[in-house]
Amino acid sequence: MSMLAVESLCIAFGGIRAVADVGFEVGEGELCALIGPNGAGKSTVLNAVSGLVRPDAGRVLFAGRDLTRTPAHRIAALGLARTFQNIALFDHASVIENVLVGRHRHRRSGVVADLLGLPAVKRAERDERDRARAALDSLGLGPQAERMVAELPWGLRKRVELARALASEPRLLLLDEPSAGLSDEERADMATAIERIRATGGPAMLLVEHDMGMVSRLADRAIALDRGRVIAQGPPQAVRKDPAVIEAWLGG
Ligand SMILES: Nc1ncnc2c1ncn2[C@@H]1O[C@H](COP(=O)(O)OP(=O)(O)OP(=O)(O)O)[C@@H](O)[C@H]1O
Numbered sequence: 001m002s003m004l005a006v007e008s009l010c011i012a013f014g015g016i017r018a019v020a021d022v023g024f025e026v027g028e029g030e031l032c033a034l035i036g037p038n039g040a041g042k043s044t045v046l047n048a049v050s051g052l053v054r055p056d057a058g059r060v061l062f063a064g065r066d067l068t069r070t071p072a073h074r075i076a077a078l079g080l081a082r083t084f085q086n087i088a089l090f091d092h093a094s095v096i097e098n099v100l101v102g103r104h105r106h107r108r109s110g111v112v113a114d115l116l117g118l119p120a121v122k123r124a125e126r127d128e129r130d131r132a133r134a135a136l137d138s139l140g141l142g143p144q145a146e147r148m149v150a151e152l153p154w155g156l157r158k159r160v161e162l163a164r165a166l167a168s169e170p171r172l173l174l175l176d177e178p179s180a181g182l183s184d185e186e187r188a189d190m191a192t193a194i195e196r197i198r199a200t201g202g203p204a205m206l207l208v209e210h211d212m213g214m215v216s217r218l219a220d221r222a223i224a225l226d227r228g229r230v231i232a233q234g235p236p237q238a239v240r241k242d243p244a245v246i247e248a249w250l251g252g
């Protein structure tokens with residue numbers, strides 16, 4: 001069974017058909033890249049999968065379950081995590097506090113127990129912090145844990161957002177341009193971080209990425225979109241050479 005199946009997805013904004021009859025699958029443990037020129041519909045597909053945009057037609061199946069009409073917070077609770085093209089972090093909270101937000105779906109105690117500060121709650125809190133720390137350490141962010149997000153350079157913020165997504169221990173991870181705005185060195189670090197996530201039995205991933213070097217290095221498969229439609233899919237090297245893809249890139 002595939003971890004994600006998108007079927008005949010259609011999304012329009014006013015008169016613009018942002019996504020037109022898009023279908024693809026991401027298998028368990030697979031890393032698929034979603035590529036395409038600016039405005040192709042990549043982020044809109046991610047928004048539909050994570051429940052932030054409601055499709056006009058088509059279906060989104062997560063581990064076989066139809067989530068097309070499920071609200072975003074419930075989809076997250078089922079094990080889907082994501083990062084955003086423009087980063088969505090709490091700037092005036094520390095790095096570790098931001099990552100603790102990612103642990104939210106695993107908290108079991110209720111409001112009353114929290115208010116009473118019961119020992120079990122304290123233990124659970126410690127456990128949560130340990131796990132958040134582990135997520136930070138795994139991305140080399142341990143030393144930044146107590147810093148305010150607002151103080152961090154863009155490259156580190158991109159990594160904090162990835163740590164928060166990972167901390168939720170997702171089954172499916174959506175990454176919207178994790179290397180956008182990074183220097184060559186930061187880009188290489190990000191690719192290594194993503195490789196490490198895979199090597200340690202991480203979640204299935206759908207990666208939106210413009211850097212074709214990174215796509216070829218990381219992805220098992222690539223899905224190319226142009227003007228809301230899938231124009232090619234298959235091994236990254238083959239997709240890259242597909243005439244329709246070359247034309248779309250030149251035309252864009
Ligand atoms: N909320 C919205 N309201 C109106 N139009 C939108 C909205 N979101 C996206 N669009 C339009 O839908 C189309 C697809 O946008 P989308 O952001 O999905 O593209 P993208 O492939 O992620 O591009 P980029 O590489 O620039 O991030 C574009 O024409 C865009 O202007």
Ligand SMILES: [Mg+2]
Nearest residue numbers: 042043044085
């Ligand atoms: Mg986008």
